[in-house]
Amino acid sequence: MRIIEKSAFLTDKNNRSSAYHSQTVRTRVAEIISTVKEQGDSSLFTFTEQFDGVKLNELRVNEQEIAEARDVVGEDFIQALQEARRNITAFHESQKQPSWFMGEQNGVFLGQKITPLDRVGVYVPGGKAAYPSTVLMNVIPARLAGVPKISIVTPPQADGKINPYVLVAAYETGVDHIYKVGGAQAIAALAYGTESIAKVNKIVGPGNTYVAQAKKLVYGDVSIDMIAGPSEICVVADETANPQFAAADLLSQAEHDEAASAICITTSEEQGLTIQNEVNEQMNQLDRHDIIEKSLEKNGRIVVCKSLDEALELVNTIAPEHLQLMIKNPYDHLHMIRNAGAIFLGNYSPEALGDYFAGPNHTLPTNGTAAFASPLGVYDFVKKSSVIHYTENALSTASESIITLAEAEGLTAHANAIRVRKA
Amino acid sequence: MRIIEKSAFLTDKNNRSSAYHSQTVRTRVAEIISTVKEQGDSSLFTFTEQFDGVKLNELRVNEQEIAEARDVVGEDFIQALQEARRNITAFHESQKQPSWFMGEQNGVFLGQKITPLDRVGVYVPGGKAAYPSTVLMNVIPARLAGVPKISIVTPPQADGKINPYVLVAAYETGVDHIYKVGGAQAIAALAYGTESIAKVNKIVGPGNTYVAQAKKLVYGDVSIDMIAGPSEICVVADETANPQFAAADLLSQAEHDEAASAICITTSEEQGLTIQNEVNEQMNQLDRHDIIEKSLEKNGRIVVCKSLDEALELVNTIAPEHLQLMIKNPYDHLHMIRNAGAIFLGNYSPEALGDYFAGPNHTLPTNGTAAFASPLGVYDFVKKSSVIHYTENALSTASESIITLAEAEGLTAHANAIRVRKA
Numbered sequence: 001m002r003i004i005e006k007s008a009f010l011t012d013k014n015n016r017s018s019a020y021h022s023q024t025v026r027t028r029v030a031e032i033i034s035t036v037k038e039q040g041d042s043s044l045f046t047f048t049e050q051f052d053g054v055k056l057n058e059l060r061v062n063e064q065e066i067a068e069a070r071d072v073v074g075e076d077f078i079q080a081l082q083e084a085r086r087n088i089t090a091f092h093e094s095q096k097q098p099s100w101f102m103g104e105q106n107g108v109f110l111g112q113k114i115t116p117l118d119r120v121g122v123y124v125p126g127g128k129a130a131y132p133s134t135v136l137m138n139v140i141p142a143r144l145a146g147v148p149k150i151s152i153v154t155p156p157q158a159d160g161k162i163n164p165y166v167l168v169a170a171y172e173t174g175v176d177h178i179y180k181v182g183g184a185q186a187i188a189a190l191a192y193g194t195e196s197i198a199k200v201n202k203i204v205g206p207g208n209t210y211v212a213q214a215k216k217l218v219y220g221d222v223s224i225d226m227i228a229g230p231s232e233i234c235v236v237a238d239e240t241a242n243p244q245f246a247a248a249d250l251l252s253q254a255e256h257d258e259a260a261s262a263i264c265i266t267t268s269e270e271q272g273l274t275i276q277n278e279v280n281e282q283m284n285q286l287d288r289h290d291i292i293e294k295s296l297e298k299n300g301r302i303v304v305c306k307s308l309d310e311a312l313e314l315v316n317t318i319a320p321e322h323l324q325l326m327i328k329n330p331y332d333h334l335h336m337i338r339n340a341g342a343i344f345l346g347n348y349s350p351e352a353l354g355d356y357f358a359g360p361n362h363t364l365p366t367n368g369t370a371a372f373a374s375p376l377g378v379y380d381f382v383k384k385s386s387v388i389h390y391t392e393n394a395l396s397t398a399s400e401s402i403i404t405l406a407e408a409e410g411l412t413a414h415a416n417a418i419r420v421r422k423a
Numbered sequence: 424m425r426i427i428e429k430s431a432f433l434t435d436k437n438n439r440s441s442a443y444h445s446q447t448v449r450t451r452v453a454e455i456i457s458t459v460k461e462q463g464d465s466s467l468f469t470f471t472e473q474f475d476g477v478k479l480n481e482l483r484v485n486e487q488e489i490a491e492a493r494d495v496v497g498e499d500f501i502q503a504l505q506e507a508r509r510n511i512t513a514f515h516e517s518q519k520q521p522s523w524f525m526g527e528q529n530g531v532f533l534g535q536k537i538t539p540l541d542r543v544g545v546y547v548p549g550g551k552a553a554y555p556s557t558v559l560m561n562v563i564p565a566r567l568a569g570v571p572k573i574s575i576v577t578p579p580q581a582d583g584k585i586n587p588y589v590l591v592a593a594y595e596t597g598v599d600h601i602y603k604v605g606g607a608q609a610i611a612a613l614a615y616g617t618e619s620i621a622k623v624n625k626i627v628g629p630g631n632t633y634v635a636q637a638k639k640l641v642y643g644d645v646s647i648d649m650i651a652g653p654s655e656i657c658v659v660a661d662e663t664a665n666p667q668f669a670a671a672d673l674l675s676q677a678e679h680d681e682a683a684s685a686i687c688i689t690t691s692e693e694q695g696l697t698i699q700n701e702v703n704e705q706m707n708q709l710d711r712h713d714i715i716e717k718s719l720e721k722n723g724r725i726v727v728c729k730s731l732d733e734a735l736e737l738v739n740t741i742a743p744e745h746l747q748l749m750i751k752n753p754y755d756h757l758h759m760i761r762n763a764g765a766i767f768l769g770n771y772s773p774e775a776l777g778d779y780f781a782g783p784n785h786t787l788p789t790n791g792t793a794a795f796a797s798p799l800g801v802y803d804f805v806k807k808s809s810v811i812h813y814t815e816n817a818l819s820t821a822s823e824s825i826i827t828l829a830e831a832e833g834l835t836a837h838a839n840a841i842r843v844r845k846a
């Protein structure tokens with residue numbers, strides 16, 4: 001993990017890839033979407049055979065498969081999952097918003113009505129790894145929002161089954177349907193519907209570059225959570241940071257995949273060197289050593305800043321998905337952080353705590369989008385409608401001003417709609 | 424305006440255009456964006472000459488131009504604008520959300536920190552019409568959210584100036600910069616920055632198909648409000664509706680442009696016929712007669728339903744941008760509306776009231792997207808960051824569960840980040 005100067009780091013960062021995907025991927029994904037729109041289920045079977053190497057007879061997971069999964073995963077896992085579910089539920093309960101109204105004086109009633117979405121689809125990545133936490137973090141807020149129908153799509157394993165940890169998490173959170181389909185074809189099925197899979201209003205959940213591009217293409221016809229990029233951590237460490245802990249957290253981010261990004265910003269060159277050594281020592285003992293090494297080589301950096309102010313301003317420039325403030329009195333500096341998905345304070349609040357357990361959502365804005373985007377929440381699964389009521393008197397009082405504004409815009413039929421109501 | 428059966432209406436509706444734009448437009452827009460990214464300001468001057476027919480020396484509007492505009496618009500307009508600004512401000516004040524925290528017991532602190540976006544760009548359409556209301560509806564919520572820098576982009580008129588009503592509205596709402604540039608090139612400039620125009624975090628505001636496509640393409644690199652489609656109204660009229668008023672409101676929607684859509688759903692065939700006659704009579708007296716006639720021919724329909732329940736279910740299927748409930752006891756039926764951008768109640772709450780004056784935002788989800796999207800609001804100009812703090816004891820209590828979950832996902836470096844913290 002290289003130690004570099006702030007200026008060199010910023011030069012590198014400006015060469016970051018943008019949300020524009022390659023033309024090749026876009027064209028291929030657009031073709032897949034068109035095919036699913038035209039051919040429905042039959043194309044899903046074909047694509048699954050082609051991309052996942054499995055010939056399925058049925059897309060939907062049945063109850064027997066879920067029962068089998070519960071036998072496989074073990075009681076410890078189910079208990080830990082239920083504990084996490086309780087914490088995630090408790091945190092997201094606080095995000096519920098009521099409908100509200102105001103101004104009922106003088107014959108004016110104005111408000112906003114909150115309504116849950118009708119149907120939501122959750123993409124859960126498959127392949128080598130299993131992500132039960134993705135199920136919890138996406139399904140729980142949708143449930144709390146009051147969404148009546150929630151479906152999961154996830155690619156099948158080579159044996160045609162779904163990972164048992166994912167199935168149990170889906171069962172525990174009360175998912176309505178689970179479909180064995182992944183990739184751009186799964187996104188297309190959720191966006192436009194097929195014989196088996198109902199069209200949804202919103203698609204959430206992480207995925208590879210094909211999934212991300214498919215979400216971008218269907219965006220507008222349905223809602224999506226975000227275009228997810230590789231996962232990132234930024235650890236700000238002053239001389240009070242425990243270097244062993246800081247190193248472990250950087251390594252935990254780097255194990256996600258080779259594109260993951262682990263940045264340490266320190267105000268002490270000595271601390272930087274100690275963390276660098278800790279990273280090298282711990283890395284050798286970790287299972288996913290090979291991925292970690294490539295990820296750190298490519299995107300892992302230790303940046304030395306002159307002051308804490310400079311370090312925190314650099315954080316705002318990076319707008320990291322995960323930020324750990326391993327500094328003295330971290331609460332005192334919270335106001336200086338403008339751009340970060342999740343902020344972990346102190347030596348005992350590692351990212352891994354937030355990934356699984358603490359309660360806040362782990363679906364966070366990546367790739368600098370924390371400058372404008374938020375963690376997934378209950379608010380992502382409702383929509384608002386304005387409500388407006390004026391009495392005859394109230395409208396009469398307002399009518400001249402409305403007519404003036406309408407005519408300034410040259411919209412005289414708008415003015416007419418007010419005039420016909422004048423006694 | 425044709426009267427049709429519900430089934431025929433639904434068949435037509437399913438042929439609605441989707442958010443997929445034509446390949447030709449997409450390719451052209453992608454080229455414009457690349458050019459602006461590479462060439463900056465000089466390309467903006469070139470495109471403005473090419474598309475708007477104006478050779479500019481300066482993109483930014485200066486103070487003298489604003490002072491001149493104030494002289495042109497007249498005192499009545501300024502007063503009406505200020506009244507609207509007060510109403511819009513009062514409504515949007517209610518949307519402000521505080522940062523919050525919970526669970527500070529047992530050494531656990533969890534919360535969400537709300538931070539305004541750093542920079543926002545507002546697209547204001549130009550051309551023949553002037554839209555000062557667009558300025559109010561986009562700038563006021565951004566200001567209330569605390570956004571420090573707000574820029575407007577809007578295409579210049581043939582004389583190289585900006586419409587004076589737009590300029591005055593920008594002045595009254597305290598916009599920081601106004602730039603004479605429109606189309607896809609303006610969206611590209613806001614998304615990536617040029618020598619004159621600073622990169623923003625979010626782009627809001629309506630526009631033509633080029634602007635909409637450009638917003639879709641830059642989405643992900645910056646945030647956008649929505650992909651706006653043509654404006655729509657849906658008037659539900661029972662026998663208590665005033666047919667003259669209902670007709671005027673349908674006509675006011677139809678005057679926007681030929682693609683605008685005015686739908687009347689009635690539970691009474693007699694009422695449908697009366698409204699049809701009223702539409703024909705009033706239309707002939709309106710300035711924008713030609714646009715209205717084409718719009719109504721193409722997209723204007725009166726649908727007769729058997730019951731109010733059936734009518735309101737049809738509303739949910741349409742998910743209209745604007746909904747007027749011109750029915751007996753409209754409040755009693757509000758719970759049946761799931762999908763609508765804004766809901767206007769009774770005979771004296773016409774859409775035109777909401778377009779300019781009442782206070783709720785007029786930027787609303789179009790083209791059926793009210794099924795998943797919301798009116799623009801203060802919440803669109805802030806982002807949230809999760810905040811997580813555990814003490815050593817709190818983490819120790821949770822550690823076994825976290826390790827179990829991390830290992831179920833095969834992410835052993837995550838488990839390691841917890842283990843190194845165990846005493």
